Amino acid sequence: MNKKEINEIRKLFTPENCSIRRICGCYVDAEKQRRTEIKEAFLSLPELETFKYFTIFKDTLSGTVGKNMINMEFPMAAEERGGAQEFLLNLRDSGLKNEVVVEQFYDKVIESYDYGENYYIILIHCIYDIPGKAQDGTVMEDASDYVYDFIQCVICPVKLSKAGLYYNTEANAIENRNRDWLVEAPAAGFLFPAFNDRNTDIHSLLFCIKNPDQMPERFVNETLGCAVPMSAQDQAQTFQGIVEEFMGDSCSFGAVKSIHENLHELLEESKDETQQITINPEQIKKILENNGAEEEKLKEFEKRYEGFEAQQQEFILSNITNQKNFEVKTPDVSIKVKADKTYLVESRMIDGRPCIVIGTDGHVEVNGIEVKPIEAVAEE
Structure with a gap:
């Protein structure tokens, strides 16, 4: 139904x-x-x-x-x-x-x-x-x-x-x-x-x-x-495990961000549909492949496909991707961005250190207080 x-x-x-x-x-x-x-x-x-x-x-x-x-x-x-x-x-x-x-x-x-x-x-x-x-x-x-x-x-x-x-x-x-x-x-x-x-x-x-x-x-x-x-939570955790395992060394910030964008696009394309939108193992394999998964890892995925299909033939798309936010976490920091605004967040090496960079339009608040744009502070 x-x-x-x-x-x-x-x-x-x-x-x-x-x-x-x-x-x-x-x-x-x-x-x-x-x-x-x-x-x-x-x-x-x-x-x-x-x-x-x-x-x-x-x-x-x-x-x-x-x-x-x-x-x-x-x-x-x-x-x-x-x-x-x-x-x-x-x-x-x-x-x-x-x-x-x-x-x-x-x-x-x-x-x-x-x-x-x-x-x-x-x-x-x-x-x-x-x-x-x-x-x-x-x-x-x-x-x-x-x-x-x-x-x-x-x-x-x-x-x-x-x-x-x-x-x-x-x-x-x-x-x-x-x-x-x-x-x-x-x-x-x-x-x-x-x-x-x-x-x-x-x-x-x-x-x-x-x-x-x-x-x-x-x-x-x-x-x-x-x-x-499989419950919605289990579907999400299983999908996350698949990405981590089969993307392997290719499981970078950019790759996971791109996978999120792929899934979000599918949801947007089907938002007027009345039926549940699902994704099957063959579609998952294609997404992994398009985002840099190695050939050897894709073959491993194929070998496990039959057993995986028997467990859960399809995932409900809304259960495996956050429809509202794109979330980045470190042990000390948590960043949430609107699901369709992932272009505002990127990873860069700054002074030899990996960093997460957030783009702004000049309007920034800290603890509810509006602060000056970064350029204005730099000029002073």
Whole structure:
């Protein structure tokens, strides 16, 4: 799913466009015991509650595609009879009205979701009449060709509110506030099936995670039957390692700066694209070659290509390059330049010493104080 498709689904979580038919929930304590459950027609809930739930569902589908929202495909094993895909389809097709299947889902989550505190599992079933689109891209609200029948699962931490004082309006006094168990913003969740190309894709799902560094691997592997992809941070670190290793002695300031510029150009060229922009090992090899990697190092890269491809066939481009800054660090100094202004920074030998030189337009501030241009100081 791309950002536009995700935003289209987010718009369903409003009073005007609500497509939610049913909601089920299970509150689980730190000992993995179920404390309470709900099962309701969503629109039978009090209006204030529905607004709170809308916020939770929209927050789940927030963040960066490829980092917080990850497209996952089911491996062949998960699509076999009795696999995770079949179970999720049964859950969806029941409209969350088959209590046995819903209870089984709760059990799977409780068994595989490693979280040592209280949390709230929320399940919703939705049916969306997908509006057709004219050739010019205009949405035709009354021309629905397909129906997107899906479920969304959200897992929210439940934590005790902080102690404090409050103003009691009835007593006209400042008093101690009772501590309550509050349902917090979603930590993880998923959308199944995926809404790819604005239609149902039962071979994929969209997994959502607030903190990518805390990926619930057992939950993804065992309950969803999917393989955990390389995280955004791991993709960045792996790419950095590839550049350092296979550029070898050619891994100079100028070469790395040029690689950054190559990647930034690719991002700029594709900024109007709705799909994730990825880069594969063959493209990486070409970039290394164009920036001075030795033939011997490129052959080493080719030898490792097959194993590398099996691990991670493609990198998401936005995960391996800083879209905002070009950063230079030494043990004592850190320099940040806008990603498209790398020409302002260069390396030079000055008095036999390697230096990083920053070009200026004459306007310089030091600790917030505007200082005179260097030329003016030199003339004095």
